[in-house]
Amino acid sequence: MDHTAxxxxxxxxxxxxxxxxxxxxxxxxxxxxxxxxxxxLAFGHGGVFPLGDISGFTTLASEIGVVLLLLTLGxxxxxxxLFTGLRRSWMAGLxxxxxxxxxxxxxxxxxxxxxxxxxxxxxxxxxxxxGIIAKVLGDLGRLGNRETPVVLSILVFEDLVMAVYLPILTxxxxxxxxxxxLTAVGISLSVVSVVMLVAxxxxxxxxxxxxxxxxxxxxxxxxxxxxxVAGLASAMQVSAxxxxxxxxxxxxxxxxxxxxxxxxxxxxxxAAVFFVVFGLNTDPRAIPPVLLWALVLAVVTTVTKVVTGxxxxxxxGIGPMGRxxxxxxxxxxxxxxxxxAGFAVAAGAVExxxxxxxxxxxxxxxxxxxxxxxxxxxxxxxxxxxxxPAAPDPASP
Numbered sequence: 001m002d003h004t005a006x007x008x009x010x011x012x013x014x015x016x017x018x019x020x021x022x023x024x025x026x027x028x029x030x031x032x033x034x035x036x037x038x039x040x041l042a043f044g045h046g047g048v049f050p051l052g053d054i055s056g057f058t059t060l061a062s063e064i065g066v067v068l069l070l071l072t073l074g075x076x077x078x079x080x081x082l083f084t085g086l087r088r089s090w091m092a093g094l095x096x097x098x099x100x101x102x103x104x105x106x107x108x109x110x111x112x113x114x115x116x117x118x119x120x121x122x123x124x125x126x127x128x129x130x131g132i133i134a135k136v137l138g139d140l141g142r143l144g145n146r147e148t149p150v151v152l153s154i155l156v157f158e159d160l161v162m163a164v165y166l167p168i169l170t171x172x173x174x175x176x177x178x179x180x181x182l183t184a185v186g187i188s189l190s191v192v193s194v195v196m197l198v199a200x201x202x203x204x205x206x207x208x209x210x211x212x213x214x215x216x217x218x219x220x221x222x223x224x225x226x227x228x229v230a231g232l233a234s235a236m237q238v239s240a241x242x243x244x245x246x247x248x249x250x251x252x253x254x255x256x257x258x259x260x261x262x263x264x265x266x267x268x269x270x271a272a273v274f275f276v277v278f279g280l281n282t283d284p285r286a287i288p289p290v291l292l293w294a295l296v297l298a299v300v301t302t303v304t305k306v307v308t309g310x311x312x313x314x315x316x317g318i319g320p321m322g323r324x325x326x327x328x329x330x331x332x333x334x335x336x337x338x339x340x341a342g343f344a345v346a347a348g349a350v351e352x353x354x355x356x357x358x359x360x361x362x363x364x365x366x367x368x369x370x371x372x373x374x375x376x377x378x379x380x381x382x383x384x385x386x387x388x389p390a391a392p393d394p395a396s397p
Contacts, residue, residue, distance in 0.1 A: 011057065014043075018272045032139075033132060033275050034367040040279020041363070058277045065274035066131045067230045067244040068267040073134040074248020075256040076143050077152060079200040086153055092312030093157035099304035101126040103297055111293070113350055116172065120344035123165055124358050125301050129334025130155050130241055132366055135271055136373045137329065147313045147322035151329045154312060159242045162336060164189065170343055187236055196246060206247070207255040215262065222251075222259050223266070241336075275366070278338065282363055286356035294360040302368060305330040321380055328376035332369025337362045 018032075021039055025032035104125030108117035133155060137143050167187075198206070210225050212218040226244050233243025251259060287294075309327030318326070341358035344350045 007057070014058075014273075014276065015269075018276065022272070032272070033135060033370045036272055036275035037279045037363060037366055040276040041282055041284055043280065058273055058280070061270050062274035062277040063240065064227070065267070065270035065272070066241050067226055068263060069131045069134045069271050069274075070241040070245040071226045071248045072138075072260055072263055072267050073130070073152070074245040075251060075260045077149070077249060078252055079196075079203055079249050083200065086156060088316060089150060089153035089157060089312055092150075092154055092308060092315065093161070095311060096154060096158065096305075096308045097126060097161065099308055100301055103300045103304065107293055107297060108354075111353075113354060116344070117350045117354060119169060119172065120340055120350055120354060121358070123169065123340045124333070124337040124361065125297055127158050127162060127333065127336040127340070128155060128305065128330050129332045129336065129366065129369070130159060130245070131271065131274060132332040132334045132369055133329055136332070136370045139370075140373060142325065142329075145322065145325065147309075147316075147318050147326040147329075150313050150316050150318065151309065151326050154308065154330060156245070159245065162242070166340075166343075169340065173343060198250060203250040203252050206250040207252055210251060210259070211255045218258065219262050219266075222263065278334065278366070279363070281338075282359045283356075287360045287363075290353060290357040290360050294357055294364055297361050298364045298368060301333075301365070302331050302372070321377065324376050324380040325373070328369075328372040331365060331372045333362045333365040 017039060018036065021035040022032045025035050101122035105118035105122035108114075108121040111117070113121070133151070137148060137151070142148055210218070210221045212221060226247055229243045229247045230240035234240040248256070306324075306327030309330045310323040313323040313326040337358060341355050345355045
């Protein structure tokens with residue numbers, strides 16, 4: 001069969017299958033993300049029915065999905081809200097690093113992968129998936145909740161840490177000199193600082209540039225601006241997701257509201273492709289040898305992320321239910337973790353088994369994260385109802 005015809009048939013089957021899985025998820029009251037991941041796992045390399053080579057489209061489409069997820073998340077907040085959240089949550093950000101990087105680093109050392117393996121696996125277990133979390137918060141209608149700014153500020157802190165961590169990791173893996181590593185970090189921080197300054201002081205001009213009364217023109221300008229900023233950020237060794245998020249922060253008022261409504265269908269389409277591509281790139285045969293360690297890391301880092309979110313929300317004066325939602329929202333890992341594993345293995349400086357462990361761990365956490373966010377409220381209510389009432393204070397009249 002002609003290659004183009006075969007690719008169209010396979011893409012059509014993928015999109016139709018996504019629709020069926022999304023409908024099934026809605027019927028059972030579950031986020032569609034775990035089903036998308038499992039669907040990709042079934043039809044990827046080593047799966048039940050491997051698809052042909054459609055990676056040319058799906059790889060780029062998955063990158064666009066992450067950009068749109070973070071852009072629409074940024075559109076929900078203003079620059080003032082972002083900086084206020086960062087000022088309030090920097091201690092939670094430091095706690096997040098300590099609690100969630102340590103388990104990965106410890107496992108790497110136990111497995112004999114050395115300091116480089118510890119640096120890579122620590123980053124893999126530390127960083128939450130902004131893409132998955134943004135999708136889950138939107139699906140569950142929690143973008144306006146009191147705890148969501150706390151979750152957002154921790155995610156932004158993590159993404160900014162990645163702007164420093166990734167250049168350091170790539171420099172160390174490549175054997176670059178100390179001066180070269182510092183140069184890469186300096187460039188990353190400069191780019192992030194400039195974009196944040198533009199978002200804070202000149203956001204109204206950014207809104208005016210992309211705004212339009214014509215829906216077609218508006219869509220083209222917003223989407224084009226998002227891809228341009230994401231591409232420039234990526235070229236300067238900064239996460240494309242961070243660039244898209246900061247652009248969303250810069251767009252405010254009615255322009256942000258209209259952009260969100262216009263981008264939602266496009267975001268959902270490309271985000272679904274992102275989750276499927278992750279499953280497609282995971283070989284099921286590589287899972288059994290590393291499954292035990294992946295399960296250990298999944299259990300430990302689920303607890304540490306919940307502790308991080310709970311502690312941060314408590315400091316913000318949020319009640320127990322909001323603290324539980326904040327902790328559960330942070331559980332998912334995804335795109336950044338896979339990028340880190342790819343860097344480490346491609347450099348040939350760590351064991352190839354690290355890629356299999358990272359893929360298995362991220363798959364578990366990408367499935368567990370949306371489920372935890374969904375069930376945390378009913379579980380928390382059941383626990384609170386099962387507790388005995390507090391004893392009366394003898395000193396009270």
